[in-house]
Each structure stands twice: as structure tokens, then as C-alpha cells.
Amino acid sequence: LNFLGERGLVSIQRWKSGLDYRRDVDRRGRANPGLAPVFARNLGTFEQGWYGRHPVDREMVAEFAEGLKQMRNQVQ
Secondary structure (H helix, E strand, O other): OHHHHHOOOOOOOOOOOHHHHHHHHHHHOOOOOOHHHHHHHHHHHHHHHHOOOOOOOHHHHHHHHHHHHHHHHHHO
16 A cells, blocks of 8 residues: 555555545556556455455465565556
8 A cells, every 4th residue: 555655546544445445546546557456356365364254375475465566567
């Protein structure tokens, strides 16, 4: 979120949910059409682990890290 916030793609607020950030990326990231799907996928991965629906394993961490890399490549 910090990376995207520094680039004006999200506005970081304590009260925002993942869905709020996803809407920010959808709205502000139109110049980078590949960004929103990658963000949505990473958000889903994060929420699965955070809210305990699935145990976090190495594969999940690797998938999340790859998503971060893809987001950085989309924005830079």
C-alpha cells in the first residue's frame, strides 16, 4: 500500500478496507490496466491468510511476492 500511496494510486487511511483500496486502484490506476487485476489477486491472497481462511504456506508467500513484483513493474 505504501508503494502505491507514494505514487498517488491509493489514499492510505486507517478506516479503509481492502475493498476501498481496490476501488482506489481501479479508479486511479486506469493508465496501468494490468495493475487492478494483480492488486485484486494479491488482496485476495492477503485476506485469505489474514482472516484465517487458509493457512499461509511458502507457495502462498511466493505468489504474493510475485504479485508485488508485478505491481511494481506495472507502475514504474
